[in-house]
Amino acid sequence: MRVLDVIDAAIPLSAEERMLVDSVRTLAREKIAPRAEHYDRTAEFPWDNVRDINALGLNAMFIPEAYGGTPMSYAAYLACVREISKACASTGIVWATNFHGIKPLIDFGTEAQKQRLLPRIAQGGLVSLAITEPSAGSDATGMTTRFSPDGDHIVVDGGKTFISNGDVADLFLLFGKWSEIDDAKGAISALIFEKGTPGFSVLRLEDKLGHRAASTAAIAFDGCRVPQANLLGEPGGGLRILLASLNKSRPSIAAHALGIARGAFEDAVEYINTRRQSGRKIIEFQGIQFLLADLATELAQCEAWLWHVARLVDSGEKDFGIEASMAKMRASDLAMRISTEAVQLYGGYGYCKDYRVERLMRDAKITQIWEGTNQIHRQLIGRHFIQK
Numbered sequence: 001m002r003v004l005d006v007i008d009a010a011i012p013l014s015a016e017e018r019m020l021v022d023s024v025r026t027l028a029r030e031k032i033a034p035r036a037e038h039y040d041r042t043a044e045f046p047w048d049n050v051r052d053i054n055a056l057g058l059n060a061m062f063i064p065e066a067y068g069g070t071p072m073s074y075a076a077y078l079a080c081v082r083e084i085s086k087a088c089a090s091t092g093i094v095w096a097t098n099f100h101g102i103k104p105l106i107d108f109g110t111e112a113q114k115q116r117l118l119p120r121i122a123q124g125g126l127v128s129l130a131i132t133e134p135s136a137g138s139d140a141t142g143m144t145t146r147f148s149p150d151g152d153h154i155v156v157d158g159g160k161t162f163i164s165n166g167d168v169a170d171l172f173l174l175f176g177k178w179s180e181i182d183d184a185k186g187a188i189s190a191l192i193f194e195k196g197t198p199g200f201s202v203l204r205l206e207d208k209l210g211h212r213a214a215s216t217a218a219i220a221f222d223g224c225r226v227p228q229a230n231l232l233g234e235p236g237g238g239l240r241i242l243l244a245s246l247n248k249s250r251p252s253i254a255a256h257a258l259g260i261a262r263g264a265f266e267d268a269v270e271y272i273n274t275r276r277q278s279g280r281k282i283i284e285f286q287g288i289q290f291l292l293a294d295l296a297t298e299l300a301q302c303e304a305w306l307w308h309v310a311r312l313v314d315s316g317e318k319d320f321g322i323e324a325s326m327a328k329m330r331a332s333d334l335a336m337r338i339s340t341e342a343v344q345l346y347g348g349y350g351y352c353k354d355y356r357v358e359r360l361m362r363d364a365k366i367t368q369i370w371e372g373t374n375q376i377h378r379q380l381i382g383r384h385f386i387q388k
């Protein structure tokens with residue numbers, strides 16, 4: 001894999017970050033990957049993996065030092081997401097969701113909110129990002145969860161669907177509409193919802209095609225009283241927070257998808273270098289080499305793009321939404337393509353559970369759907385080129 005190893009070696013990481021990514025790779029290879037089949041089969045939440053990730057203190061890498069973290073670059077974070085996801089996509093998304101949910105609190109929270117809430121997450125707490133509702137998916141402005149001010153509190157009523165970590169989270173970044181503002185977009189507000197608040201319930205856990213160990217919950221809020229102090233930004237200031245948070249989480253979804261793609265690619269290459277038919281290794285057939293050439297080239301280019309986006313973020317660039325959409329869209333389409341081709345290259349064995357490529361194919365599918373479906377990303381990217 002020289003071509004891909006050279007790209008990996010050029011990931012912009014400090015010596016300390018490289019050591020951390022190496023430790024994560026070792027953890028992923030020695031502990032997380034061997035458990036992946038069990039977690040996929042049983043659909044149990046991967047608590048062992050969460051404990052091992054927390055033993056490395058991994059949440060601390062995205063929490064500022066003043067609140068108990070040991071911050072590292074966005075590139076280092078993406079590299080860790082990719083390593084964990086390559087070993088177990090479910091565990092990868094459980095961990096990445098902590099970042100997706102907490103980053104807006106770091107970027108938009110008050111000093112008091114950060115002092116009170118961030119140390120919990122630095123120490124290994126789980127987070128959810130709760131946007132989607134049964135009738136508000138691709139168009140989040142259709143959400144109906146209601147935030148009604150009542151003295152020092154905000155009363156939350158409504159429900160969210162498909163919420164990753166929704167049954168296990170310590171904190172939720174929750175979006176809803178401010179009852180006193182009559183505007184579909186202008187009413188959207190964000191608050192931090194804490195575990196244990198009366199009136200909260202988990203309605204169901206989804207039984208899914210892939211990512212079977214990552215919990216996906218439908219949750220309900222019935223008259224939940226949240227302190228006004230937990231409001232993020234101003235009433236009605238939620239859309240800006242929502243869009244900014246998605247910009248940072250989409251490259252993370254790309255890194256997660258590339259973990260799946262890389263795993264499927266490496267497995268397939270290994271297999272066709274040993275499996276023989278008609279007296280030759282499968283890789284010696286020219287038709288197979290052409291396929292491999294296309295997959296390898298796309299993978300190399302997509303990985304290089306991910307690190308380009310990481311460099312933009314780490315250099316302080318604020319306007320990288322289109323680059324983030326490109327990374328998410330291309331990486332997730334590629335994860336689906338490579339994992340499907342990997343199953344094909346394994347022949348009948350690829351269709352059976354003795355090899356993990358069938359799991360990778362099932363895990364890949366959702367990456368084209370969540371964090372904005374790829375149709376929506378194609379619209380965002382295409383629209384960007386309309387001349388004003």
Ligand SMILES: Cc1cc2nc3c(=O)[nH]c(=O)nc-3n(C[C@H](O)[C@H](O)[C@H](O)COP(=O)(O)OP(=O)(O)OC[C@H]3O[C@@H](n4cnc5c(N)ncnc54)[C@H](O)[C@@H]3O)c2cc1C
Binds near residue numbers: 130136
């Ligand atoms: C396993 C899983 C985990 C998830 N985790 C989270 C989470 O943690 N937090 C959270 O808030 N949400 C989460 N989601 C929700 C996810 O982000 C949504 O499912 C996704 O945004 C799509 O919304 P929808 O399912 O309502 O589909 P819809 O919006 O109903 O779309 C249906 C189809 O129509 C297409 N479509 C819609 N609008 C357009 C358009 N304008 N142009 C062209 N095509 C369009 C879509 O691309 C799609 O193919 C998760 C979902 C799943 C399945």
